Amino acid sequence: MMKKYKNLWIALGVLVLLTPLGMLATGTAWGEWGAEELLEMIGFMPKGMEKLSNSWTLAPLPDYSLSALSNGFSQEAAGYILSAIIGVLVTVAVIQIIGKFIPAEQEGANE
Amino acid sequence: MHIPDGYIGLETAVPFLGAMIPIWRKALQKIKTTLKRKHIPVLSIGAAFSFTIMMFNVPLPGGSSGHAVGAVLLAILLGPWAACIGVSLALIIQALIFGDGGIWAIGANCFNMAFAMPFIGYYTYKLLKGNAEHFSKRAVFAAAAAGYIGLNAAALLTAVEFGIQPLLFKAADGTPLYAPHPLWVAVPVMMFEHLLIAGPIEGAVTALAYLYIGKTNPELLGVKGQKNIGSQMKEGAAV
DSSP: OOOOOOHHHHHHHHHHGGGGGSOOOOOOTOOOOOOHHHHHHHSOHHHHHHHTTTTTOHHHHHHOOOOOSOSSHHHHHHHHHHHHHHHHHHHHHHHHHHTTEEEEEEEETTO | OOOOOOBBBBEEEEEEEEHHHHHHHHHHHHHHHHHOOOHHHHHHHHHHHHHHTOOOOOTTTTTEEEEEHHHHHHHHHHOOOHHHHHHHHHHHHHHHHHOOOOOOTTTHHHHIIIIIIIHHHHHHHHHTTSSOOTTSHHHHHHHHHHHHHHHHHHHHHHHHHHHHHHHHHHHHTTOOOSSSOHHHHHHHHHHHHHIIIIHHHHEEEEHHHHHHHHOOOOGGGTTSOOOHHHHHHHHHHHO
């Protein structure tokens, strides 16, 4: 699994290490404002939004940040990279589980 | 492009979840019957790539930000159904673990970025590539254009989903219940950003990653005989 796609894993690793570049864009994506930003923008909080906006408060790493790493850019960058690593590991783990359901006899059938 | 909870009402969010369930079921079936075990590492890397590339926010005109998605690249490499699973997984993990995109909005976000985008991108790639070889100049152009069009299709869907909210759902006092900007604001703003900046970035990311795979693992698209740059250079030195 590792050897054949070594260059792809390496490229993914490099991307993960570069993710803090994505922190340099500080603006919020259009339509994804937090409550205060929206309040400032339109002067009120839509009633339906108020009810729904806190539907999920269990995200352990909100905004790709760790609360222990929130002091200055380098700590936040480390938190961002760690978030990327965690995201990548969970993603890969779930795909591996899905892959277990692919019958082994298909392996290399067309090689 | 990750719709947060509250920006679309349950009247919109739940039907999208309902639409995604048969799509996910079909996609899983397709993976089971058409992918091989050896493709699983590629799908892992692809889904992880999509997750990671979405963390690269770029500044957009008007002070907002956006990012590439990677869905079209996955579709070119593994087919649109596998891409649907890979990008859906990335989006679900982003919502659950990182609070990026709403829980209720998972259906709409997956519909936009993990269904519409890879399918539209995939068929754009096929159409523009025509009979040209994979990794040929024309195919690289097709990959870039497919990324551009796929991302803009997802952005347009997102903008429409935002824009219909204030038209359809109002509180008793007439104020919008959810996203406040109507279609004629949401669509031009989102499309301006994505046609101009985010789309070209998606196109470039798609083409560059495609070229990279052409160098390292062309066998993924059934292209044989090409060796990676390293071994070519070694051979050259030996000669």
